[in-house]
Each structure stands twice: as C-alpha cells, then as structure tokens.
Amino acid sequence: MDEDKTGKELGYWKIKFDDSNWESMEIPSNWYLQGLDYSGVVWFRRKFDLDFSDEDVIEIIFQGVDYHAKIWINEEYLGEHEGYFGAFKFQISNKIVKKGNILAVRCCAPYDPGFPLKKKLFKGGLVHWDLRPGTVSLRGQEKGSGGIWQSIYLKNLKMIGIENVRISPIFQNKNIFASVDLELNNYQNSRINILIRISAEPFNFSGVSEKYEEDLSLKPGVNNFNSQIDFKDPKLWWTWDLGEPNLYQLKIKILKNQELINQKEITFGLRKLEEKEDSWYLNGVPVFLRGSCYLASCWLSEMTLEKFEKDIKLVKEANMNILRNGYHIEPQIFYDVCDREGVLIWNDFPLLWDYDISRSRIKEACRQMKEFVLQFYNHPSIVIWCCHCEPMSANQITLDISLKRTIQILDKSNRTILLAAEHRSHPFVGWYYSTYYNFLTLPGGKNPNEFGAQALPNANSKFWLDMGRENWWPINEEWVYRDFQKFITLYLAEVLKDHKGGVTLNQFIKSTQSYQAELLKFGLEAFRRGKGKIHGAILFTFSDAWPSITWSIVDYYRNPKEGFYAVKKAFQPVLCSIELPTFPVPNLPNIQLVVLNLRELIIAPLKALSWNEYFTRNSTLKANLWIINDYTYKISGAKLQWEINKGEKTLISEQFNFNIPASCSRFVKQIKYRFTKDMEYGEYLIKTTVFDKDGVKISENDLKVHLSSTWRKITKALSRFFGIFKGYLASISGQEIQLRMFIDAALKRYEKLAERSWCLETK
DSSP states (O other): OOTTSOHHHHTTTSTTOOOTTSOOOOSSSOGGGGTOOOOEEEEEEEEEOOOOOTTOOEEEEESOEESEEEEEETTEEEEEEEOSSOOEEEEOGGGOOSSOEEEEEEEEEOOOTTTTTSBOOOOGGGTSOTTSTTTTSTTTTOSOOOEEOSOEEEEEOTTEEEEEEEEEEEEETTEEEEEEEEEEEEOSSSOEEEEEEEEEEESSSOOOOEEEEEEEEEOSEEEEEEEEEEOSSOOOBOOTTTSOBOOEEEEEEEEETTEEEEEEEEEEOOOOEEEOSSOEEETTEEEOEEEEEOOOOSSGGGOOHHHHHHHHHHHHHTTOOEEEETTSOOOHHHHHHHHHHTOEEEEEOSOBSOBOOOHHHHHHHHHHHHHHHHHHTTOTTEEEEEOOBOOOSGGGHHHHHHHHHHHHHHOOSOOEEESOBOGGGOOOBTTTBSOGGGGGGOOSOSSOOOOOOOOOOOTTSTHHHHHOGGGSSSOOHHHHHTTOOHHIIIIISOTTTTOOSOOOHHHHHHHHHHHHHHHHHHHHHHHHHTBTTBOEEEESOSBOSSSOOSSOSBOTTOOBOHHHHHHHHHTOSEEEEEEOOOOOOOOOOOOEETTEEHHHHHHHHHHHHHOOOEEOTTOEEEEEEEEEEOSSSOEEEEEEEEEEEETTEEEEEEEEEEEEOSSEEEEEEEEEEEOOTTOOOEEEEEEEEEEOTTSOEEEEEEEEEEEOOHHHHHHHHHHHHHHHHHHHHHIIIIIHHHHHHHHHHHHHHSHHHHHHHOOOOOO
16 A cells, blocks of 8 residues: 555665565455455556567556556556556557566555545446445445456567457348448558458357458558448347347458468447337337346456356346446456347446536546447447436536547447436336335336335345344444435335334345335336337346345345346236226326426326225226237237135136237236125235247236225325325435535535545646
C-alpha cells in the first residue's frame, strides 16, 4: 500500500529498488479478495526473463486493472490507463532485455470525491449501488474492487498487429453478409507488402466456409481495412428457446512471402434484433424478452468460466432468454458463455445515477465507451447498448448524448442503442410504492426492466455463517449494512401482516421469500398477458453480488430462493395464465406527475379492489384462462386441463382441446365454480396443465384463492385498495426525505474520507 502516495518519489519503479520485504499477492485478483480492504494506491512489482530476437515486436497486454494504472518497465514509463474493464497494451520491444526485467504497476482505486451526486469514477454498481457492501450509505464504497483483476501477458506480433476487429452482420432484403473492419498496424519503418486471408468457418455446427483474400501494401503505422463476407447458406444465431446459437469463427491470417507472420481468431454470430410496434423481432420472428438484471460479483476476479456456466445454466432453467447487465461490464468469458448458450445481453455502460459532467470527464467517459464497444463488439449475445442507468438530474443528458453518439459512430451492426434506462421503466410496485396489484395496469412502458422485492437467503445458506450467529436475530445494523430495507419490508410490503405475535427467523425467511415469489409471479404473468403492449419483462435481480439481503432470486452462493421457482413457472415459454376478472376501466393516457403516474393512480386502486382472491360461501368463482405462447410455431391439437383442489382433494376437473397460435397471448375461456354453503374455509388451488397432441405435459400453472367470511373478503379488498395510496404517500414522503438527508450528510461528512484516498489527476 502507498497511503501517503510517495511511492514514485521513493523509487518503487526503479530496477534496484529493494522489494524484499514486500508482501506477495496472487494476480489476477481484486485485492479485497486477498485480504486488503483498502481504497487508494497499491504498487506491484514483478521480475521476469524473456527469450526474443531483435526482429520481434513484443507487446505487454493488461486485460483489466481497476481503476487507474501507471506502468513502468525497466525504469521507463510506458503510460497510464483509466477504467476498470478495458484491456490496454504497450509496445516494449526496445525497452526489455532477456534477463531481469522489472515491471512496476501503480494501481489506484480510490474513494470517489464526487460521491454521490458528482461521481468521477466510471464504475457503476461496483462503487455506488444499493446492492453492494454498505448499500447507499456513507459506508457504501467499502470492500472495494481495486486491483489487477485480469491477466497480464506478453505477445510477439512479428511485424504486423491485427487490432480492433469489428464484424457487423448486415441483413439486406434476403441477403446476409458480414462487414469486416479492422486495423493492421505495421511496426516497421517502411512499407510492407502482405497477403491478408480471411475465412468465416462454422464453429459449433457443420456447414460451409466462406473465404476472402487480398494483397495489401501497408504504410508504417495504422492501416484501416474493410472487407465483406457473403454467406450463401447462412446459419443464424438464435436464443436457446427459439433455435440454435450458431457461431462462426473468423480466421484472419497475415502472410509475407508465404510465411505466416500473424493470425487472429474471433467467434461471431449472424443475428438481428429490432423492436417494432408490437414486439421485438429476432431474425425476423417475434421474441418476448424474458429476463433479469445481473451483476455476477462485486469482485469480478472471482468469477471463473465454470461459475459463469453455472449461472447461465440457472438462467436457462428459469426460462430466461435475456440478462440485463445493469451499470457494469462483465469479463469477456461471461459473454463467451452467453454466445454459446444463446442468451441475449442488454448491457449498460457503468453509469448509475449522477456524475461529474465537466468537459474533461465527459471526454474520458466517451473514451471508455469507445473501448467498451470495440473490445466487446463481436459478441452476438450483446444486442442492446445502454448509456446510463437512472440518471437523476436533467443535466446528465449532456453526458448520455455524448456517449450515444460515440456508439453510433462505431457500431455498424444492427444493435439497439438506448440513451438511458430511466426510473419510469423500473416499476417497483409492491416495494417502493403501491402494491403489486398495480402490475395489472402494466406499468413501466413496453420494456419494464427493473421490478421485484427483497427476500432473505435460505435458512441453510452459507450466508448466515457470514453474518455471524450474533447478528442472526433480531434485525440489526449488520442486516442494513448487507442491504436489507427494514422500513419497506415491514411497512410497505407488510411481509408479516398475516403473523400474530412474535416471529422467528425461519418464519421471517419464509415470509419474505413467499412475498417475493407472489409479487414476481403476479407481475410477470400480468406482463405476459399484455404481450403486444409489453415487449419484454426483466426483473430485478438474478443473483447477489456479495453475501447480502437483496432483491435476488438466487443468493451469493447460488442457492435458489422460492422466487426462483415462481419465476421459472411464470416464464414458461408456453403458459396458461389464470386471471381473476376485474372492473373495466377507461383507457387513460400516461401522465407523469413527479414520482406519480396519473393513469396508475386512478386505475390501480380500481384494479386492486376488484381483483379479489377471497370468496364467500354461496358465491361463484370466475377465472379467465389465457394462453401465452412465446414459440414461433403453432401447437396444434393441444389439450388444456383445469381443476380446483382443496389440499389433496380434487373438487372439479375438466379439459378441452384447442390449437395454440404461434407467438400469441390470448384469452381462451372463462371457468366457473360454485362454492356451496357447507364448504370449508381456507385455501383452494386453481391448477392448469397444458399437454401437446401426444399427451406430453408442456406447461403447468396455478393460482391460490381463499374461501372466507364476508367480513374478511371486504377487509382484504379495502386493504388492497388503500394499500395503493399508502404506498404512494410513503414513496413521496419517506423516500425523498431520506434521500435528501443522505445527500446532505454525504456532502458534509464524506469530503475528508475521499480526499485521503484520491489518487487521480483531473485531466
């Protein structure tokens, strides 16, 4: 560590500096994982030998340093790099020897002096997020992500470098081709004649290879090159639920006098995702986006290929076809897995809430955006670029517009570019405001992309060992540090409203998980019934990024919660959704009043009042059955069976045959059942099962209803009705007051802490 920032003056970068008493650290790693909970400067030194010839062109490549790096080799300063995710490199041929080279790296990962409203570090959720250590409190940047978190390696280029390869799938009428742009860097001092040979070969399927070659004369320095590859029988890249994620491998070979002097291989896919008035379309066919937000870990160096593969296996098990990487960028291997497994990615640039928008910081943000686009360009899984998540003030648009223009200059493919994921597309009904019955109004626009509720990890999760037995129960400050929102859980969500008297930890775990599962299933089914108006539903969030209590459906140790199984059921590609009839309401326009939506404010209470799972004796249960099919093919001769059960006893069971149209969401039938005067109070279950023409079960679903007294039916209805307004009032009075208090405290008390750790020069 270099807490007083005197390492340069003390000669940490010099060859003869005595580092014999320095501690060693495993690299790559975020230094927190090596036991160093610290924000500021850390120096690293490494001695190495290298066998090379005078003709060799040697580069040193850093795949990722968080956050600001300055590099020396053999006492020669190579340069610096800012940003946690981007790879960077230096040419070192004339700076190294065969024995005893000394590499010195000054790594700076400070507290942000602009926290929380004018942040200077572009790290998104890794530095300021309500799901990281300390949540959004003044302790919210502890347990930082600094360090050399990805590999460092040397590469011999042999005269010519191949850089910034961009493969852009172009769909033109019925023709499909790939535009290939790249840079050829001639490291010689004179022109050189070469042959470039490009081939696109099947990578994970059998098929035809396409080839192209051309003689080139390269000037010294960077030479831009463009070619086009036509596909006679193209195999398209699909999501796992619609087809096969077919990948090609682009092979680039540089030859001089028939001798191979450099080559590069890149996997890519041919796909096109576009949004029209009624749906997203993948390769020309409708696709409903079923997914979740995702951030693998607060310390990304711990994520291995095997861990990512396990995560994506769980994602597919939950019937998701898209992940939204909110306000961060994962390592390349994550996108490799998604490419292979057919999972779409919506990727935010690492901006969350507000930032310093001075000219120098906007310029740096655009440089990092260019780095992001160029280095991750060829992943077919990435289909949406998003510049910012939840900018909280209007002046952020200057930053976001600059970032969007940067993408537009670079991206020749068919990706969607979003200026921001705004608050209005994040309908946290049933949590921050209103009740989850508000999902019946289809809040959040065409693509709601954050909604959910917190739930505690399972009782047998390793999380509770991390908490320490002394912090298990009752709720205490350690819970809050680990992101638990007590006020909202107990007051707005009212997860304990059905408990009388005391409650144990196990009961509390069960209550929070049940509430999360109910909310997500209710919301997802409402969105899917609204298919056509709604183009996708992306919940918040998939997994915990550290041992915490959050909105995740899978905890940090990848143990599924009850919500995971509710999502898995609600996201079945073929689903029979059960809807209780509600009052018809006027089709009002969406008018936003600060944090309130006028349409929701009027319609939601009416919908909540009339959606009543409570029935009385001598009343008739009516339920609408909807069929949702996200597949692009018709299912002929299907059979739908519905039944009503009380415990193990089936009270009624009926079935009928029907055809399921492709890519549909439609009302099928209203079912009815009469509760008689002698029937037992309690819970009843409406269950639906869909079979194909061969009798194979392809989907099942259920909805709980209750038989109760008239008084309980009325009180439940009124509770839902007034719960809408209670949530809105709490949203206005509670959240905004708490936010203002937090901001005032941050501005007054945070300055000294940040000043101590700051180690970047303002450019």
